[in-house]
Amino acid sequence: MIIGLTGTKASGKGVVADILMKKDFVYISLSDMVREEAVNRGIPNYTIKDLQDIGNNLRETNGNGILAKKAAEKFQEGINYVIDGIRNIGEIEVLRKFPNFTLIAVDAPQGDRFQRLIRRARPSDPRDWLGFLEMEKRDLGSNEQNSGQQVAECIKVADIKIYNDSNLEQLTEKIENTISQIKKTKKRQNYLSWDEYFMGIALLSAERSKDPSTQVGACIVNKDKKIIGLGYNGFPIGCSDEDLPWERSGSFLETKYAYVCHAELNAIINSVGKELKDCSIYVALFPCNECAKVIIQSGIKEVVYLSDKYAETDSTKAAKIMFNQSGVNYRQLKITREPIKIDFSIEK
Numbered sequence: 001m002i003i004g005l006t007g008t009k010a011s012g013k014g015v016v017a018d019i020l021m022k023k024d025f026v027y028i029s030l031s032d033m034v035r036e037e038a039v040n041r042g043i044p045n046y047t048i049k050d051l052q053d054i055g056n057n058l059r060e061t062n063g064n065g066i067l068a069k070k071a072a073e074k075f076q077e078g079i080n081y082v083i084d085g086i087r088n089i090g091e092i093e094v095l096r097k098f099p100n101f102t103l104i105a106v107d108a109p110q111g112d113r114f115q116r117l118i119r120r121a122r123p124s125d126p127r128d129w130l131g132f133l134e135m136e137k138r139d140l141g142s143n144e145q146n147s148g149q150q151v152a153e154c155i156k157v158a159d160i161k162i163y164n165d166s167n168l169e170q171l172t173e174k175i176e177n178t179i180s181q182i183k184k185t186k187k188r189q190n191y192l193s194w195d196e197y198f199m200g201i202a203l204l205s206a207e208r209s210k211d212p213s214t215q216v217g218a219c220i221v222n223k224d225k226k227i228i229g230l231g232y233n234g235f236p237i238g239c240s241d242e243d244l245p246w247e248r249s250g251s252f253l254e255t256k257y258a259y260v261c262h263a264e265l266n267a268i269i270n271s272v273g274k275e276l277k278d279c280s281i282y283v284a285l286f287p288c289n290e291c292a293k294v295i296i297q298s299g300i301k302e303v304v305y306l307s308d309k310y311a312e313t314d315s316t317k318a319a320k321i322m323f324n325q326s327g328v329n330y331r332q333l334k335i336t337r338e339p340i341k342i343d344f345s346i347e348k
């Protein structure tokens with residue numbers, strides 16, 4: 001059994017690790033690896049920021065999963081391990097390759113965590129509330145920081161979440177119950193998240209497009225996680241895919257832009273009769289201004305996209321202006337899993 005620990009600073013991950021070590025788990029700390037690297041680099045009196053910078057640098061230089069790979073080199077068959085200090089999605093991806101891996105996220109009230117930091121008084125810890133908040137913001141990270149701290153994202157993908165808002169006895173009981181739960185038949189790990197699932201369907205829908213240069217699909221999902229509309233870019237019904245032009249340059253009437261319907265428009269039209277208010281639309285490319293108008297008018301309230309490669313165009317800028325004014329949220333989806341191949345063969 002391999003248990004990974006992620007979570008907020010001073011939430012009690014070390015205590016959880018101690019409880020597991022008493023149950024014969026071997027302890028490996030990714031944070032200790034970074035501390036050792038700090039000493040090797042001639043920084044014995046390091047701060048939290050120094051450690052964060054070094055961890056980021058190791059991932060930028062050697063790949064986001066480098067610390068987890070170093071930990072995995074120590075694994076021996078028949079031994080239970082607890083891996084502490086997981087702070088990047090890349091580290092989770094490495095450990096998920098082991099079928100007996102479970103990720104536990106530990107969190108606790110912010111005020112309690114600050115007081116614990118003050119009491120433990122490590123030289124690298126912040127010494128005041130503002131310093132704590134600054135450390136917390138960087139530690140939680142963001143989607144844009146691929147090689148940085150991504151604790152918030154790590155917590156989201158955890159298999160089990162433990163909120164440490166009680167005493168040691170109750171925390172120990174939670175851990176014991178968790179181990180019993182893990183020992184039971186486990187569900188398959190590394191399955192698609194909802195975001196990956198819906199974006200994957202949008203990408204698969206794009207494969208229906210006849211456009212030789214750009215294939216885009218769209219998937220509309222309601223609040224109950226049910227798909228209520230699909231579409232891809234193509235010409236209107238009854239208009240010939242053979243006779244109309246697919247060119248991207250030339251006079252307006254000689255290009256595809258005079259005739260093509262974008263994936264978002266088709267997905268909305270294909271959902272006729274369904275309630276689109278407060279739905280989400282998944283699409284590979286950030287919508288253009290014309291699609292933005294239709295999205296807003298339909299009542300869709302969230303756009304999830306993969307690429308914003310046309311961000312500097314007036315069309316995209318106009319779309320964002322309208323989304324911001326009308327209250328339509330948009331977010332870029334960062335998918336780090338390995339590519340998935342669809343095999344249409346039937347195993348006999």
